Amino acid sequence: MKNRTLAGLLLAIAAAASPLALHAAEAQGAQEKTKEYVKDSVITTKVKTELAAAKLSSLLKIQVETGNAGRVTLTGTTNTPSARNKAVSLTKAVKGVTSVDNQIKVVADK
Template sequence: MKQIRNFLTLLLLAITLASVIGCSSTSKQESTGEYLDDSVITTKVKTAIFNEPTLKSAEINVETFKGVVQLSGFVNSQNDINRAVEIAQGIKGVTSVKNSMRLK
């Protein structure tokens, strides 16, 4: 009976360890929690850009990886680029902004 209990304890420990390792992130892969956080950040940035009347939100793409927001697309002016970057930087959870936007 004691051997069975020890075996079950060891099995439970192994399963717990495997699940923790499986949910951790690497430099090139996000954990589930980070993915959800990044999805929220992306949505907030897109919404803020959409609500900015001077920007055409359909022309700006937003992607987030581990809190780093990347903006891409084609815009009409340098002012549009600067404003989009400024908006993204103002969102809670954004650690930095990479600007890949280009002028038309």
């Protein structure tokens, strides 16, 4: 009889604790996503700062998006292949960047 009572008590405790554990896991998952979003925002800001500091006017026409844990996508236009390569190398040098998707198009100024 004692074993049944103890088993019932343990089952009740486990049933009561399950929602709490699930809630804690969901809260931790949300916290991780927030940290990742903030980290990605910081990376985007750092990349934009580096591009602006390079003082090449064509680098100002480049858009930067960061997502998926440091994967940076560069879009927009530059007027030379060397400016495009410079944008990629500056981006790769930023701490936290894990990869660069270079979608920059070279368009000669008219």
